[in-house]
Amino acid sequence: MKAAVIRFPGSNCDQDCVLALRELGVETDFVWHKDGSVAGYDLIALPGGFSYGDYLRCGAIARFSPIMRAVKEAAATGTLVLGICNGFQILCEAGLLPGALIRNRDLHFRCEHLHVRVENVANPFLHETKTGELLRIPIAHGEGSYTADPATLADLNQTGRVLLRYTDANGAATDAANPNGSAENIAGICNAARNVFGLMPHPERACDPRLGSTDGRVIFESILSTLGVRKAA
């Protein structure tokens, strides 16, 4: 298995993402956004950061980078695509995921560990965990409030494509546990084909006990076992 971590000008979680994957034994390359190909990769990760300084809208300019045409083609043929934070914003802008991410309702940049509840495990990204399981993973964003029209939200719910919701430590998706005002506490969603996953929390920052949590590893381990790679010991 080979993974590509796409670097846009302004990406700043690319190193963390590569490290998390390499620690699990995955051969991982940095791929520059001006490259035209992602051929040969089984996983494409769009990392967090501030691509193009968040000018215009978060992800709006990165979406037109040359690499995104290749990412779209790869996604259409079933390659796994993981968008974290700014990567999630780019996937929404690119139309690979529905909805959009807007300014946090309290206007604050929120940087903290919090809990997300796994809503559905019938997908390549979370099947090594259980529905209802809580993961303690950090967020770090100013524009992570997920929004979509009512029909889109209904469709996401009916088709089991809301994969993560923000909750309190007891697993209750309360308004107080919602860090940014996201509709229905949504923290992560996937596309209809279930091979494109976008989430605002940073699982790559929760893969090493020295960073306070290893709950993010299960996402990468699920991807590995989806792709038939033996779980790292």
Added chain:
Amino acid sequence: MKAQVIVMPKQSVLDPQGVAVRDAIHHHGLSAVKAARVGKMIELELDGTQTEAQLHELCRDLLSNPVIEDYRLEIQR
């Protein structure tokens, strides 16, 4: 030749910046202001070879996100 593109958050979308600005206006002492919404204005300088349809396409694809924003295109001839 110039064009102005005004991009505003949709009425149905929460605009926390607008709420903060309205609150600041109230603290400033002008309670007559009932609401404020914050958008952006993009000024384009044109050589005249573009069509209006191309500008609308640009507004839809890049300058605004139709999921959360509406735009208004004003071409100054």
